[in-house]
Amino acid sequence: MMKGIVNGGSTADRRRSDRVSGESAPLRYALALLLWACGGGEVGGPRPELPGVASVEVIPGATLIVGEGGEADFRAVARTGTGMAVSGSLRWSVEDPEIATIVSEGAATAVVRGVAPGVTRIAAAVDGVRGEARLEVFVPEEVARYEPGRSYFGRNGYVEYIPGDMGIVLSAPHGGALLPAEIPDRAGGTHVTDTNTRELALAMRDALLELTGRTPHVIISHLVRAKLDPNREIVEAAEGNPYAEQAWREFQAWIETARTTVAEDFASGLYLDIHGHGHAIDRLELGYLLGRDDLNLTDTALDRAEVVSRTSIRTLAERSSLAFSQLLRGEMSLGGLLEAEDVASVPSPADPSPGDAPYFRGGYNTREHGSLAAGETVSGIQIEHHYRGVRDTDRNRRDYAARAARALRRFMLEHYGEHNAGIGGRSPP
Template sequence: MTRRAGFLRRRSFPIFIACALEIGACAGNPPVEPGVPVLRVESFAGNGDTTITGGGLAPTVRVTRDGVPAAGVAVRFNVVAGEGEVARHLVSTGPDGAASTLWLLGPNAGVQRLVATVEAESVEFSGTARRPDDGTAYFARNDFAEYVAGQLPIIISAGHGGNLQPSQIPDRTFGTTVQDLNTEDLARRIAAELQRLTGQRPHLVISHLHRRKLDPNREIVEAAQGSVLAENAWFEYHAFIETASRAVTREHGGGFLLDVHGHGREIQRLELGYLLSSSDLNQPDAILDEPRFAASSSIRKMGEISTLPFSAIVRGDLGLGSLLVARGYPAVPSASDPAPGSAPYFTGGYTTVRHGSRDGGSVDAIQLEANREGVRDTAENRQRFAEAMAEAILEHLSVHSANAPAASSVVLAGTP
């Protein structure tokens, strides 16, 4: 066996990904009439590889006619066992006769299978999925995304703090391309504080691509703008979050996702997004407590579980915003600042929609938009805020969630 870079790997721990290369013609090719070019399709790379559940593999075929690489030939990739998915089902061969796709393995550990078909010929690929190891950092191809597996029912994600700007990915030409400065570091610090307080790690998912190249908090058309490399990174980033979501659901019955971002508004306050619009939050509590608001939010599951009214979860004294205010960080919505009024406000983005509980599932999600001054501007301020946020998350979950982790040293707001 050999080891190959180019798809999911893990760093700082022993690498387990085995990348067996098998080159050989398909058995059982039918007889060919004289004068008709002989087509062959063979597995060229990515057969027999191993990665984590939900991780990406790169099955690659080589197509030849009469032994010569065949360019422009359509290859269809289909998953036949394992509930995985492919980023692109139909791929044309290049000048070297090769064609590849991104194969995201399904949620269950074990051997999974994919078939690549060219005309009447086909070749089967196998891939083995295994569950992630706690504390291990796994990397997508080209290090464009990172997943650190955890034990807590908490997921921290950061999609807009990356720095990589590979020339192979064209700059995005529409949508926002400004980096959310220092949000990767902020997310890592929040994760570290949660571990310090509980003795266990949260799950952590990071996009390392600069927002000029990829915006994983948008649907794929705006996010990647036609770049295959960017599209692959988008798929792998969200597959990492889904792997984490399945883990917290399997081990805890549900969980909580904090999607970390940064805003550049003049108002220096935190914005917490629940997929509720400004007009929703501008309603009085009696209206916000109507079931339709919880059902349309990214914390739908929490609204079903909590014994408190929905308005109390979002902006009551024990809401996440109010718990942060009690620790010295102005936030909206909160008891002291219940609604944005006419001011601009981020309601939540693609990540909150896709991975929150609005459309089902047991993982609630909140988008954090952190102001710069006093929160993201210096390492000291980032550390201080991370400590406050970790405490607030744990206290919030202890009140409103059935999946709250135990904390050995959380200082509750207002406790001497």
């Protein structure tokens, strides 16, 4: 018997309730209870009868437990046919106890623990009415040692990690194409896909392999940006969807795995977040977490320690023999070396600042995985690529990738040393 659902109610009470015209059922019940409590019915008479349970909702309706022994919380709400919530003691059950088990439960809550990989259903029932929720237990592959060149995939192939063997890490967060129904489109944020940036990152990998005999680490999100934005913190990136949250965690974790490997193998390295922009000027935009106002400064003002402390290449700047302004836009800056390969970039010697034009300074990934924090040994740069002549065709992507590979090799030689730059592979053309 549900708590609060009792038999009885005086005739006088029912008449009073019937005279309340145009009111919703829940309000009529509330008025009846108020009259009963105030003595409007027979003294000591029973409470008015409430309707029975029509539905039970289990919340969340679908969720994910990651790893054997992981846990998830559920709650249930019983409702009448008019949608009014009523209290009561629910009975919880798991469809397949070999996948998950209930470890604790209350009148309307339950804690469920994952036992083994698979999909099952969690149910809550009262008075013969039952509600269910989908539960998946996902156990990631345990990798003792990542093998360079092999692709590793997260849950449902939403995220891919290709380990490398040089001191460069590439990520492509916004070039995916997968549209799984289990992840709804995000209500907020930007949904525009950075077209062909996934292919561009892979072309850059191939070009570095051809040039040096070694490969960078590559992390790719295969989800369209409307489903997940891995270049945002998790709340905005996934909007609470458990499957999108898992993909976000995989993407971020594999960047950290790659950075850790680079730090262990080479002591320091470079992280590049690969994007595409639609601005009017056809040039690469190199983001160091510094805005237009910063880059529009003179070299002397740009060289101040206060500015250096706010950049994603802070550690590189502190260790470099070059002035910071020269590291950003001098001949041996990444922009300068790209310019030498006939790839227009800002900042660079020919284009030292964006002026009043739109410019992307770098986002979440550059901030989290660069060397903004003191002591981080892997510095980071966001590269925004224009479309025409760079991302638009396979031929142009490969031509750009070859130029970028030569610029990156020279940058690594200049600022990180021969070992990190992949010396020992093929000679540059």
